[in-house]
Amino acid sequence: MKVFQIGAAGGVGRPLARLLTARGDEATGMHRAPAQAEVIRESGATPVTGDLIHDSVAELAAKLAGYDAVVFTAGAHGTGMELTTAIDGDGLVKAAAAAAEAGVRRFVLVSVFPDAGRDRETSEGFEHYMRVKKDADAHLVRTDLDWVIVRPGTLLDEPGTGLVSADLAIGYGSVPREDVAAFIDAVLHEPALSRVIVELTSGTTPVGEAAARLAGR
Numbered sequence: 049m050k051v052f053q054i055g056a057a058g059g060v061g062r063p064l065a066r067l068l069t070a071r072g073d074e075a076t077g078m079h080r081a082p083a084q085a086e087v088i089r090e091s092g093a094t095p096v097t098g099d100l101i102h103d104s105v106a107e108l109a110a111k112l113a114g115y116d117a118v119v120f121t122a123g124a125h126g127t128g129m130e131l132t133t134a135i136d137g138d139g140l141v142k143a144a145a146a147a148a149e150a151g152v153r154r155f156v157l158v159s160v161f162p163d164a165g166r167d168r169e170t171s172e173g174f175e176h177y178m179r180v181k182k183d184a185d186a187h188l189v190r191t192d193l194d195w196v197i198v199r200p201g202t203l204l205d206e207p208g209t210g211l212v213s214a215d216l217a218i219g220y221g222s223v224p225r226e227d228v229a230a231f232i233d234a235v236l237h238e239p240a241l242s243r244v245i246v247e248l249t250s251g252t253t254p255v256g257e258a259a260a261r262l263a264g265r
């Protein structure tokens with residue numbers, strides 16, 4: 049399988065590339081800064097330059113042509129409301145349009161768990177982030193793409209366990225980035241799992257089993 053990663057140099061993107069290439073898939077990782085090419089190469093993917101803000105839909109579509117799937121894990125990462133709108137919001141809209149134009153139907157998006165932030169005092173920026181993420185999900189749901197939206201709980205940098213809780217609705221929790229990557233890897237290899245929104249936290253079910261169960265196997 050040929051997978052195009054948007055957000056490849058990030059905390060979820062890098063372990064995902066490692067998993068994909070370890071199982072013999074081809075991963076290409078889009079990056080902005082020239083220095084990130086090496087980071088992406090180290091994760092096993094092939095780097096290609098690109099920017100969700102500056103590239104046009106046609107430019108993105110040209111990069112996506114010939115791939116089997118797009119994985120979108122890009123995000124503004126708390127750098128301000130304007131960038132959140134441009135990357136997590138408009139960037140997703142552009143990427144989905146580019147995938148459609150390039151004929152790449154499979155599209156996996158990492159969004160956010162709707163209960164995020166409930167246990168702490170919120171801020172205008174966080175509320176904006178949650179709204180933009182929800183609007184991006186709603187946009188993708190309305191497309192004709194073969195989408196899966198993964199909504200992880202709080203992301204952790206600790207090593208993955210390979211064990212998750214994944215379902216249409218679950219209680220809130222946290223999850224290592226490596227386990228989010230492992231779940232996306234499993235989703236990409238469960239073609240019957242399509243047009244669903246999945247909530248994801250750490251749990252007790254092996255990732256492959258969790259994805260297979262959701263796919264009805």
Ligand SMILES: NC(=O)c1ccc[n+]([C@@H]2O[C@H](COP(=O)([O-])OP(=O)(O)OC[C@H]3O[C@@H](n4cnc5c(N)ncnc54)[C@H](OP(=O)(O)O)[C@@H]3O)[C@@H](O)[C@H]2O)c1
Pocket residue numbers: 054055056057058059060061078079080081098099100101102121122123124125135136139158159160161199200201202203204225
């Ligand atoms: N933090 C949490 O607890 C949490 C919880 C649930 C969901 N999420 C979501 O999970 C997703 C993945 O998280 P993560 O930890 O992997 O994020 P991350 O480490 O911040 O990675 C995000 C990636 O997006 C890239 N990016 C930013 N702007 C871009 C642009 N204009 N064009 C192309 N790429 C761009 C970044 O590249 P640069 O290095 O060039 O900036 C980076 O590689 C995010 O969408 C986040 O909102 C986070």
